[in-house]
Amino acid sequence: xxxxxxPISILTGFLGSGKTTILRYLLxxxxxxxxxxxxxxxxxxxxxxxxVEASEDSFIELKTGCLCCKIRTDLAQTVQDLxxxxxxxxxxxxxxxxxxxxxxxxPAPILQTLMTDTxxxxxxxxxxxxxxxxxxxxxxxxxxxxxxQKQVAVADRIVLTKLDLNxxxxxxxxxxxxxLNAAAPxxxxxxxxxxxxxxxxAGLSDPHARSHDVNSWLAEERHSHARHDxxxxxxxxxxxxxxxxxxxxxxxxxxxxxxxxxxxxxKGIVNIAESPDRPAVIHxxxxxxxxxxxxxxxxxxxxxxxxxxxxxxxxxxxVEALLEAxxxxxxxxxxxx
Amino acid sequence: MSEAPVDLARELLVQSLAAWRVAGRVQRSPDxxxxxxxxxxxxxxxPAPADLMFRWMVTIDGRRRSAISLVSVLRQVRKALDPGYAxxxxxxxxxxxxxx
Numbered sequence: 001x002x003x004x005x006x007p008i009s010i011l012t013g014f015l016g017s018g019k020t021t022i023l024r025y026l027l028x029x030x031x032x033x034x035x036x037x038x039x040x041x042x043x044x045x046x047x048x049x050x051x052v053e054a055s056e057d058s059f060i061e062l063k064t065g066c067l068c069c070k071i072r073t074d075l076a077q078t079v080q081d082l083x084x085x086x087x088x089x090x091x092x093x094x095x096x097x098x099x100x101x102x103x104x105x106x107p108a109p110i111l112q113t114l115m116t117d118t119x120x121x122x123x124x125x126x127x128x129x130x131x132x133x134x135x136x137x138x139x140x141x142x143x144x145x146x147x148x149q150k151q152v153a154v155a156d157r158i159v160l161t162k163l164d165l166n167x168x169x170x171x172x173x174x175x176x177x178x179x180l181n182a183a184a185p186x187x188x189x190x191x192x193x194x195x196x197x198x199x200x201x202a203g204l205s206d207p208h209a210r211s212h213d214v215n216s217w218l219a220e221e222r223h224s225h226a227r228h229d230x231x232x233x234x235x236x237x238x239x240x241x242x243x244x245x246x247x248x249x250x251x252x253x254x255x256x257x258x259x260x261x262x263x264x265x266x267k268g269i270v271n272i273a274e275s276p277d278r279p280a281v282i283h284x285x286x287x288x289x290x291x292x293x294x295x296x297x298x299x300x301x302x303x304x305x306x307x308x309x310x311x312x313x314x315x316x317x318x319v320e321a322l323l324e325a326x327x328x329x330x331x332x333x334x335x336x337x
Numbered sequence: 338m339s340e341a342p343v344d345l346a347r348e349l350l351v352q353s354l355a356a357w358r359v360a361g362r363v364q365r366s367p368d369x370x371x372x373x374x375x376x377x378x379x380x381x382x383x384p385a386p387a388d389l390m391f392r393w394m395v396t397i398d399g400r401r402r403s404a405i406s407l408v409s410v411l412r413q414v415r416k417a418l419d420p421g422y423a424x425x426x427x428x429x430x431x432x433x434x435x436x437x
Contacts, residue, residue: 116428253427254408258356258415260425287425318349318356325345329392329407332342 006083008097008114008124009199013132014141014148015103018161021192022132023100031196036082036094038075040102075099075110076117083123096127106147107131107154108264111285130199131155132189136162139173142180146231152177153232153264153310154285155184157199163188180232183267183308232264235316237323239305242273247327248282254322256287259314263287268307269295282307338384338392346382346393346407347371353411359418378417382410 013019020039026032085091101107107129114126131151134141138160141148152158158177177186187198243251248270255263266284270292280292309319343365350363350371361376373380378398385391391403395413404410415422 250406250408254411256427257412257424260423288428291429313356315352315356318352321345321349321352325342325349325407328342328345332339333392335339 004087004123006095006097006124007127008079008099009127010099010101010107010110010129011132012101012105012107012129012151012155013103013159013161014134014138014145014151017103017132017134017138017141018159018189018192019100019103019132021161022159022189022194023098025189025192025194026098026196026199029196032096034092034094035096035098036086036091038078038082038097038099040075040100040105075113076119079114079124080119083120097124104147106150108150108261108285111154112288115285115288115290128156128199129154130157130159131184132159132161133173133177134162135160135170135173136165139170139176142173142176149180149232150264150312152180152184153234155181158184158186159194159199160186160188161192164191180234181310182234231312232310233312233314233316234308234310235319237268237305237307237309237316237319239271239323242271242276243305243323243327244273244330247323247330248272248280250326250330251323252282252284252289254326255319256284256289259287259311261286262312262314263309264312265310266307268305269299270305270307271303276303279303342407343369343371343384346410349407349411350382350414353414354418357415357419357422361418373414373418376418377420380414380417382414 011019011023023037027035027037079097082091082094082097086094099110101110111126111129114120114124131154133152142152158181174186185198187194255266263284263286266282266289268282270280270282272280272292275294277298278294278296279298280294282292283290309316347363347365350373354361354363354373354376359376361373364372364374366372369383371382373382381396383394383396385394385403389403391405393404393407393410395402395404395410397413397417402413404413412424
């Protein structure tokens with residue numbers, strides 16, 4: 001990674017789920033000392049920023065709107081300003097940015113902003129999404145609040161909080177988390193205390209974490225027959241035969257075209273026919289996709305393509321039929337030539 | 338065009354109507370045409386003649402149009418059957434997933 005490329009982590013979770021408590025703890029750890037913090041508070045009077053001890057000049061509060069809907073441009077500008085100040089030596093040096101979202105924020109549009117805004121492109125990488133879940137009220141919240149489900153669905157790591165009030169976590173809550181996002185490891189915070197390395201490795205930007213993360217996503221396969229939520233579903237599409245690059249491109253374009261915001265997240269390792277020894281890692285949020293990243297080798301003997309989907313009302317059978325039909329058409333055209 | 342893509346196109350359309358939650362049945366007529374009936378519009382899909390550069394011909398309420406690929410067929414069918422549909426264009430992220 002270039003020295004001046006900054007990973008950005010998203011810390012999200014429903015109202016009162018313990019985001020700020022965890023952030024306060026993390027910022028006191030040596031590994032997080034060079035961290036800039038952006039806190040998004042929703043409401044006239046923000047309090048969270050008062051609770052977080054961070055260097056004032058590398059701390060920014062975004063308020064009067066929710067990051068996911070009203071002030072996305074502000075977010076990109078804020079990150080750009082932070083980077084400019086860092087470059088000019090006008091703030092405490094930092095090599096990481098953490099964005100704490102408001103409890104009502106949908107993380108997907110925030111990810112999209114960070115992935116696509118031209119003003120910060122090339123200067124930042126996504127450091128992953130960490131979602132806090134309150135073990136006392138989490139099950140009820142997940143039942144009632146769609147946004148809470150979405151926060152869990154897009155997470156790279158899920159952190160259970162308030163275990164001191166409700167230990168052990170209710171099986172019903174753990175089952176619900178697995179249904180919504182079986183691929184994300186579930187960690188526990190003890191009054192905000194958590195091993196920072198567990199969260200740092202949530203990133204997709206760390207090459208050392210990459211194969212770990214790939215294995216983590218692929219663990220989803222074991223849960224692909226779990227009961228699915230009526231709206232949000234997680235499933236894995238597996239293909240033993242290699243997939244042609246053109247087929248994959250058309251498949252992803254069509255998914256984006258037809259699913260849009262209902263394609264919450266997609267992650268996968270793909271055996272590309274034209275590159276059998278170096279699998280491609282694909283990653284998308286809604287209709288925004290990364291260019292494939294190429295692993296140096298397969299992480300295991302299993303060379304099947306495995307694509308994990310987290311969707312809202314996008315049936316697995318449609319996704320599978322789409323991939324199969326496009327693959328057959330591309331093969332038919334190739335034969336005709 | 339071989340049979341396999343046509344069969345898979347039919348199956349994709351069956352699954353698509355279910356995914357889009359639109360009414361209609363997908364059938365294959367004896368001459369091989371894929372027919373969507375009982376929907377908002379009458380739709381018939383045939384493989385294009387071999388001398389054309391297109392793969393498919395899509396006829397919607399009698400109006401015949403060409404489609405260069407199955408992706409294009411799907412787009413035309415969705416636009417015809419799902420009035421609320423607005424296509425999303427794929428965007429490629431500028432921020433790298435993994436630094437090269």
